[in-house]
Amino acid sequence: MRPRLRAMAGPARAVLPDPATRAYHDRKFSVLKAMQAHFDDARRLMAGDTERTTAPSGREV
Numbered sequence: 001m002r003p004r005l006r007a008m009a010g011p012a013r014a015v016l017p018d019p020a021t022r023a024y025h026d027r028k029f030s031v032l033k034a035m036q037a038h039f040d041d042a043r044r045l046m047a048g049d050t051e052r053t054t055a056p057s058g059r060e061v
Contacts, residue, residue, distance in 0.1 A: 044050075
C-alpha cells in the first residue's frame with residue numbers, strides 16, 4: 001500500500017512565504033474581518049437585535 005500512496009502524493013516540497021506579498025495579504029485579511037463584522041450586523045438585524053459591531057478599522061459599519 002505504501003508505494004501506491006507515494007505515487008499519488010508526488011514529490012514533497014516546502015512552500016515558503018514571500019515577504020513581498022505580506023502587505024497585500026494583510027490588507028486582504030483586514031477586508032475579511034470587516035466583511036465578517038458586517039455579516040454579524042446583518043444577522044443581528046434580521047434577528048431583531050439593534051446592537052451594532054465596530055469594524056476592525058474602528059469605524060462603525
